[in-house]
Amino acid sequence: VPTVAVVGRPNVGKSTLVNRILGRRAAVVQDQPGVTRDRIAYDAEWAGKNFSLVDTGGWEPDADGIGAAIAAQAELAMRTSDVIVFVLDARVGVTAADEQAVRILHRAKKPVILVANKADSEKQEADIAELWSLGLGQPRPLSALHGRGAGDLLDDIVEAFPEEPTGSLKEEGPHRIALVGRPNVGKSSLLNKLAGSARSVVDDAAGTTVDPVDSIVTIDDEDWTLVDTAGIRKRVKFASGAEYYASLRTQAAIESAEVAIVLLDASEPLSEQDQRVISQAVEAGRALVLAFNKWDLVDEDRRYYLEKEIDRELAQVAWAPRVNISALTGRSVQKMAIAARTALEGWTQRITTGELNKWISDLQAATPHPGRSGKIPKVLFASQVGIEPPRFVLFTTGPFDKQYQRFITRRLREDFGFTGSPIDLVIKPRE
Numbered sequence: 263v264p265t266v267a268v269v270g271r272p273n274v275g276k277s278t279l280v281n282r283i284l285g286r287r288a289a290v291v292q293d294q295p296g297v298t299r300d301r302i303a304y305d306a307e308w309a310g311k312n313f314s315l316v317d318t319g320g321w322e323p324d325a326d327g328i329g330a331a332i333a334a335q336a337e338l339a340m341r342t343s344d345v346i347v348f349v350l351d352a353r354v355g356v357t358a359a360d361e362q363a364v365r366i367l368h369r370a371k372k373p374v375i376l377v378a379n380k381a382d383s384e385k386q387e388a389d390i391a392e393l394w395s396l397g398l399g400q401p402r403p404l405s406a407l408h409g410r411g412a413g414d415l416l417d418d419i420v421e422a423f424p425e426e427p428t429g430s431l432k433e434e435g436p437h438r439i440a441l442v443g444r445p446n447v448g449k450s451s452l453l454n455k456l457a458g459s460a461r462s463v464v465d466d467a468a469g470t471t472v473d474p475v476d477s478i479v480t481i482d483d484e485d486w487t488l489v490d491t492a493g494i495r496k497r498v499k500f501a502s503g504a505e506y507y508a509s510l511r512t513q514a515a516i517e518s519a520e521v522a523i524v525l526l527d528a529s530e531p532l533s534e535q536d537q538r539v540i541s542q543a544v545e546a547g548r549a550l551v552l553a554f555n556k557w558d559l560v561d562e563d564r565r566y567y568l569e570k571e572i573d574r575e576l577a578q579v580a581w582a583p584r585v586n587i588s589a590l591t592g593r594s595v596q597k598m599a600i601a602a603r604t605a606l607e608g609w610t611q612r613i614t615t616g617e618l619n620k621w622i623s624d625l626q627a628a629t630p631h632p633g634r635s636g637k638i639p640k641v642l643f644a645s646q647v648g649i650e651p652p653r654f655v656l657f658t659t660g661p662f663d664k665q666y667q668r669f670i671t672r673r674l675r676e677d678f679g680f681t682g683s684p685i686d687l688v689i690k691p692r693e
């Protein structure tokens with residue numbers, strides 16, 4: 263379904279608007295991977311059209327200030343949604359932080375709907391006309407609180423939906439890979455190494471002058487789309503908030519990809535920053551490959567310690583394929599393609615309902631859930647409800663311990679593979 267992102271400074275009324283759009287219906291938070299606490303996605307509907315409404319309200323400004331936070335919001339919304347609703351406060355007018363967001367939104371290839379909220383009186387509607395000067399088209403006055411203008415706004419939003427929503431990764435063309443990792447692991451070196459075959463994705467949005475962000479490269483005789491390579495190539499540096507910004511950029515790249523290849527520096531100890539990038543990929547529910555770069559610098563000694571580090575620190579992602587490469591010499595770079603293909607297979611793998619239920623009943627017979635006050639919680643019915651990543655729902659007689667859930671996930675991997683993919687397990691206890 264199409265995704266609508268609501269962007270704006272704190273306190274301009276984003277959440278009120280979101281509640282208004284969702285109406286009286288209970289706000290259903292989509293419990294799908296990739297929805298982090300920073301961005302809450304709701305299932306919404308208007309005029310018979312379903313869409314996903316993303317509230318970026320959770321992004322409170324950090325030390326770098328409101329400007330950096332809102333700029334990052336706008337940037338991420340541009341990458342991951344189909345329609346952007348930019349909200350400002352009609353009573354306050356345009357602030358410096360708003361202007362920062364506007365500059366970024368001018369580059370958007372997606373429709374941007376400019377909303378002047380808190381337009382609670384007719385008089386304010388006159389002031390709102392000035393907002394034409396922002397260059398984002400017609401400003402829509404709204405009183406999210408009283409609901410004035412909400413219906414018209416929703417009509418405009420629905421009208422702006424594209425035929426092919428961004429969120430569905432079923433885009434035409436080669437599989438999409440995000441090349442991510444902390445600074446200096448060798449991303450741009452690797453990109454250069456692959457550049458022999460790199461060509462830009464033709465920017466088919468007519469009349470725009472946006473940098474093509476993705477590249478198509480050939481690895482191991484197959485074409486791949488490397489997403490957001492502009493970010494790697496240009497080494498965007500911001501005076502403040504560089505790290506915060508880089509992390510959002512990584513998030514955006516991961517979310518527009520099917521497979522995340524996390525580059526690690528094999529010549530140095532794994533860092534917390536490495537772990538963060540890996541978690542981002544896992545939490546986004548993407549297929550994962552770990553590429554240990556700078557392998558040319560790894561000697562016997564280092565190799566010994568690296569193996570220990572991997573056992574100790576990467577146990578949570580032991581299911582991810584690993585490749586040892588050198589962006590400098592080109593060593594084994596083509597193996598990344600083999601690993602990515604394997605991860606994609608795991609990410610899209612399905613088990614039939616019959617097979618799954620047989621398997622789970624055998625598993626419980628052999629190793630039942632520990633008893634709880636004389637009763638043993640059991641699975642009544644199991645179903646794989648989705649792929650990309652594989653998602654399982656277990657209807658049970660009672661709550662399941664975290665530990666037993668981990669046990670099921672581990673055994674699923676042992677018996678069926680799912681190499682390179684997170685597994686999403688949902689327990690639905692009977693009321």
Ligand code: GDP
Nearest residue numbers: 445446447448449450451555556557588589590
């Ligand atoms: P990025 O910040 O992730 O894009 O990292 P760069 O590509 O700029 O690489 C950071 C540094 O590591 C540069 O000095 C590169 O020359 C070096 N480097 C990258 N890959 C390799 C490699 O495979 N082997 C060695 N020895 N050095 C590398």
